[in-house]
Amino acid sequence: MNTASVWHTPGHTGRYRERVFAARERLAADHADLRGAQQRVLTDLVGFNASTRFGRRHGLGRVLTVDDFREAVPVRDYADHADLIERTAAGERNLLSADAPAVYFTSSGSTGAHKKVPVTPRFMRTTFMPFYLAAWAPLIEHFPEVLERPDAVLNLKHDPLSAPPTTGDGRPHAGASQVDFGARFGEPLSAEPGTGAPWAALPVPTEPGDHLERAYLRLRLAVQSDLRALIGINPAMVAAVPYQLNLWWPRIVKEVRDGTLGGLPHRAPDPGRAAELEHLAEYFGTVRPAQVWPRLRAIFCWTTGVASLYLPALREEFGSGVTVLPAPVAASEGPVGVALDRHASAGSLVASASVYEFVPADRDLAPDSATLLPHELEAGRDYHVIFSHVGGLYRYAVGDVVRVVDVSGGVPRLEYAGRGGRSDAAGERLRDAEVVRALHSALSCGGLALRNVACRVEPAAGPAHPGPAQPGPAHYVFAIAPRTPWHEAETVRFTADLDRCLAERSAGYAGARAAGRLGAPSVRLLDAQAFDRDWHEAVGAGIRPTQVKDRLFRQDDALWERLTRVPLA
Numbered sequence: 001m002n003t004a005s006v007w008h009t010p011g012h013t014g015r016y017r018e019r020v021f022a023a024r025e026r027l028a029a030d031h032a033d034l035r036g037a038q039q040r041v042l043t044d045l046v047g048f049n050a051s052t053r054f055g056r057r058h059g060l061g062r063v064l065t066v067d068d069f070r071e072a073v074p075v076r077d078y079a080d081h082a083d084l085i086e087r088t089a090a091g092e093r094n095l096l097s098a099d100a101p102a103v104y105f106t107s108s109g110s111t112g113a114h115k116k117v118p119v120t121p122r123f124m125r126t127t128f129m130p131f132y133l134a135a136w137a138p139l140i141e142h143f144p145e146v147l148e149r150p151d152a153v154l155n156l157k158h159d160p161l162s163a164p165p166t167t168g169d170g171r172p173h174a175g176a177s178q179v180d181f182g183a184r185f186g187e188p189l190s191a192e193p194g195t196g197a198p199w200a201a202l203p204v205p206t207e208p209g210d211h212l213e214r215a216y217l218r219l220r221l222a223v224q225s226d227l228r229a230l231i232g233i234n235p236a237m238v239a240a241v242p243y244q245l246n247l248w249w250p251r252i253v254k255e256v257r258d259g260t261l262g263g264l265p266h267r268a269p270d271p272g273r274a275a276e277l278e279h280l281a282e283y284f285g286t287v288r289p290a291q292v293w294p295r296l297r298a299i300f301c302w303t304t305g306v307a308s309l310y311l312p313a314l315r316e317e318f319g320s321g322v323t324v325l326p327a328p329v330a331a332s333e334g335p336v337g338v339a340l341d342r343h344a345s346a347g348s349l350v351a352s353a354s355v356y357e358f359v360p361a362d363r364d365l366a367p368d369s370a371t372l373l374p375h376e377l378e379a380g381r382d383y384h385v386i387f388s389h390v391g392g393l394y395r396y397a398v399g400d401v402v403r404v405v406d407v408s409g410g411v412p413r414l415e416y417a418g419r420g421g422r423s424d425a426a427g428e429r430l431r432d433a434e435v436v437r438a439l440h441s442a443l444s445c446g447g448l449a450l451r452n453v454a455c456r457v458e459p460a461a462g463p464a465h466p467g468p469a470q471p472g473p474a475h476y477v478f479a480i481a482p483r484t485p486w487h488e489a490e491t492v493r494f495t496a497d498l499d500r501c502l503a504e505r506s507a508g509y510a511g512a513r514a515a516g517r518l519g520a521p522s523v524r525l526l527d528a529q530a531f532d533r534d535w536h537e538a539v540g541a542g543i544r545p546t547q548v549k550d551r552l553f554r555q556d557d558a559l560w561e562r563l564t565r566v567p568l569a
Contacts (some may be wrong), residue, residue: 007150007196019189023133031411037351053095074367096392104173107332109128123330123391127353131335139349143298151225155194156231180208204262209542231300237305242317243532290319304416306550337414346405358383361401377412400526404439425457425474426517429508438501445497449483452531454554481526536565
């Protein structure tokens, strides 16, 4: 049974609710014995995969403890796994996992290269599904109306492919949001909210790479429904919705009036709803999601990183009473944390999913990095994440940094802090998290707000405005789309505050500035829709919306020019 139809079967909603709450209870039960849960994961991992090529090479059959595991396997990244992954994708078996992959998740990663993440049935059963189901518990517990009708939720990330690309072994190679878990893994109760809506499987043909047209068609259908929640995961997708409504508004209203979808006959014309929608634009001058869907109650997406700077104001576009619930702290390669309550940003460690290790974020990762275990983490500290799971990833440095918000009952609660890489032009070694926190403080000093921000290092001390390059040390330029216009004096004060806040949060930045190796930052103010246009251009170029994420550091000249619309010297 496919995802769209399962939501229409009698009793499905009750069964789904029970399954989700049971998954949450199971994860919570694991927290009663965190160390024991981690040992059980390790025992299962090495026992199941000891006879694989990787297992024999590293002596997994002799591993009994985490210390044994650390001694047997160095810290590794995707490149270190890539050879065996590619050979698996070409058809070889028993290399990384004793279980054959059923699908490969794709991930753009920090470099833009498309990874192949092997997804085995055992990984889905023991690592993925428990956390994936539990993630929906706060939404359906506190906003039960999202399950009252299949069309109560606009799920922006759900975009299944009927004929996804395949690897050499014939397995699908697609994003997690493009895989029908019910059909692929026999998990009909895996169909998340919104996947039974009329727009989940579009009734008109579209080209596989035409992501913008599919986004339009979903909005066109959704304006005729009484939405109660929106699921985006990637907050940049949520931020695009107000822009898309206004961009496509005349076309949407016309199609509602005519009863068409993408220019094709779809349903009975609805001149009444079209008149209501038309009046919104006439009366307010611009269209806000809160006006189109006045009873929308919740948004589900990542809430940290760059998004933390703009989500408070963005939430008001959807309604002053709307709650933003955090999506899990996870990557395509595996989960890290999932919110079991309504915490605004953090999730509890998924103790039964992987063997987790951590390295303080101020240290560089190396194959022999000393690691900490979950019970050794400290609240208020940032850490690189390393995990190992039965799907065939071993001491895998995923490239993300998390922050420990608090520790409850010995279990850390984590939020995503940013990518693990650094921007380092003059020894400043800046991380995403340090810059985001400095931006928060600098904005607060002046009572300012922004719609989005990006930065880059320019090798000259010239003005923020276009002009010939000037000699001098490298300096950071921050491209900012203000929420409301900033006066010149506000911008000057903000720039000075940002310089000070960066120095307070990064010893490397402070040292580079004091030594004259790094110049003072500058600010380039963009128009309010600059980041929306940039996001649309990226999606229009064929990148899936789930993969067009907020990127703070943007050193690529062409991408920077596209965002700022100013030719570089």
